Each structure stands twice: as structure tokens, then as C-alpha cells.
Amino acid sequence: MKNTFLLLCLFIVAHTIAQTNDEATIRKIYDESLERGKSYSMLEYLTTRIGERLSGSPGAAKAVLWAKQTMEDSGFDSVWLQPVMVPHWVRGQKETGTIRPSKGKPMNVNVCALGGSVGTGPTGLEAQVIEVKKLTDLVELGEKHIKGKIVFFNRPMDPKFISTFDAYSGANDQRHDGPTEAAKYGAVGAIVRSMGSNIETYPHTGSTEYKSGFPKIPAVAISTLHADWLSKALGDDKQLKFYMESHCEILEDAPSFNVVGEIKGSEFPEEIILVGGHLDSWDLAQGAHDDGTGCVQSIEVLRIFNAMGYKPKRTIRCVLFMNEENGLAGGNKYAELAKTNKEKNIAAIESDAGGFTPRGFTIGAKTPAIVKAYINSWKHLLEPYGLTDFSQSGAGADIEPLEAQGTTVISFLPDSQRYFKYHHTAEDTFDKVDKRELELGAASIAALVYLIDRNGLK
16 A cells, blocks of 8 residues: 555656656746747848749748758758649739720739639730639529529638638639539639738639549639629629630740758657648738748757757658649648658648747647647646637648548647738738747747657647
């Protein structure tokens, strides 16, 4: 009985000491990020000196070299480039959109080509317009009402969702699949209401995907304000026409790279904890929130550990993926090589939701309940730093392929309310990122990486 009591006392003391050590280390992580952090200066260089980084572009190539040099300068144990072939799409000269009523003056509106779309060519495209809210509306209308027309997909993001990512998911099918679905019924073009949470004058780009066996028709996004204009004009004049002109091209796939760097583990080097973001961005702006912030936060996690003199038990790896925006080639290549090389990525954490105030983390839907419960057992250590939301499922697109290999996939969850004001637009620039919010995010990710490294995953 005395021995049992003694063992229980020793366990309680050891647990208390361990928790005190964890609290102290996490505090040091935040202190390093907030007092001596480098994430903001890294982001400034990436966004203002390099700028847009669409896959296959000169900007993407410069970003790869910058990322490799930055990791090397940050003292990572090893840094390398992972070759990957990526789609190469170019926008060309600025697009034009004009509402042309049957009577009265034309109205110019703001549009941009969707990524991966074919162009109209220099002569443009003019046709009557038919408005729909859902993809199923196309089935009901049929070829009789659609053939030869431009289909206008005008479903707003649902404002009732508290998470704007849920609202985005509920509207995004019209952009991704709408043009091909319209082409099935003979449409000659597509206009898609921008995936924006506010009423704005600037359009949001993003990928559309053509399915084989159907014509590739030109597709543009229209700003939310001008989508409302077009809808009202159609209500008054069913015979109006829309003129659109775009000069985009789909070129041959181009060579590029994921950028990978790591700190080798001291006890379990074969166990990898991955943290990453995507290095590519859309071509309309600087790609600050999407996903420059995720890239610099990921580099900063490893830099913080080096600066603190922390020697991880497990290998901490930073991966900056190429081609998340229009193909996911980088994420798929990483997962393919991880499987081929029999790597053991025990956890992967992605930051691709903007550099806003940290709220928590989402965990992949396939993660076993025991692992989720184990991660949630650390919540009391993270709550003092505003990390309270661990309830949501989901993982970033680049790390999702690792889930099938048994990796616990996690996404950093910042506040979502402003993200879709900037997402895929010309407004996604460095000046829209708050330094303190960015640094808090880097520290938050580093704190979770530390806890996984110290304790492993059940």
C-alpha cells in the first residue's frame, strides 16, 4: 500500500513538473515570436520584392530561390528542393466586361478570368445572358434555354454562417464546376459571382476545372457589386447582352519545386512533424494572406526553435508547397515521395487561412478519436493565448493527401471574418497584414508543434 501511494505521489510530481516545463517553454515561444520575430520582415520581402507567384511564372521561380536561401540563413539542418511539374496558365492583358442593354447606355463592370479558363481572344464574346442560382437550375432549363447564351451564376456566399469558410464551401461549386456544367447545355461563356463575403467593386479569381468531353468556354468572375447590377439589369431587360474579352492561355506544364527544410530530431528522427503553407499565389496581387503568411509562419516555427536553443526529439520539417491554387501538384508530389521513401509523417500542420488573430486548430476528419482527445488534452496550455477552438474538422488541401498514409492532419485556424475580403483579389497585399496577428499565429503553430514533439501522438 505504501509503495502504491509513493508511486502515485511520484507520478503527480512528475506530471506537475512536466506541465510547468511546458507552460514555461510555450511562454518562451511566444516571447521569441513577439519580441524578436522575423515573420513580418520575411513577408514584406516575399510580397513586395517578389510579389505574385502563380505556378510556372517568373515570380514563382524567384520565390523558390528566396525560400531556399531564407531557410538556409535561418540555420536549418538541411534544405532541399523537391522537383514537381506544375500547370502553367497566364492571364494576359486585363479583361473587359460590359452590360449592353437592348435600350440605353452600356455599363462597364469589373471582371477577371477564372484560373485555367480559356480566353475569348481579341474579338471578345457577346451573347444574351441567363441567370441561375444553382447548378441544378441548368438541368431544369436545359439546352433549349441555355444554348448560345452566357450563363450567369449568381449565388452569394451565405452570410448566416459564422465561419466564412463554410459560406465559401457552400458557393464554390459554381466557380469550380459551373463553366463545364453550362457547356454541357450549349452555353458559350460563363460569368460567376465572386466568392467574396462583402459587396465590393473588385472581382475574386480562382480555379475552374474543365471536364473532358465538353467544350472549354471562357469564364470570368464578376465583382459582387456588379453582379448585383447585372442581376437587376436582367430583371428589367431579358434581351440584354453581355460583352466579355479575355486573353488568357493554357500553356504546357512547367518545372518547379517544393521547398523543404528541417531540423533533425535527437531521439526519434524518423518521426516527422510537418508544418507548411503554399508558396504560389494568384497573379492579381502579392499573395499576402493567401498564402504568404502561411509560408513565413512555417519558416518562423523552425527559426524560433533554433533561436531558443530547443533541440526537438522528432524531426521538424517545413514544406512550402508549389501549385496549391490551380492544381495541387506540390502537395500530391510530397505525399507521393513520402510514400515511396517510407517516411513517417506523424503530423502535418498547414497554415492557409490568412494571417489573422489565432483562434485554434482544425483536425482531419479521419483522425482517430483517441488522437483528437489527446490533442484536446493540451487545450488548457494554449487557451491563455486565445487558442480555444479545437472542435472543427478539416485539413488544408496540400496536406490532405497525407491523411491516407496515417498522418494526423491539422490546420491553423485564425479568425475568418476578413479573409474573403481579400481572398484571390488585387487587394491581397502586404499592408493588409497586421504584424502582431501574424506573429501570434507563428507562435501558436510553434506551440502545438512543441507539444507534439515533446509528447508524440497516441
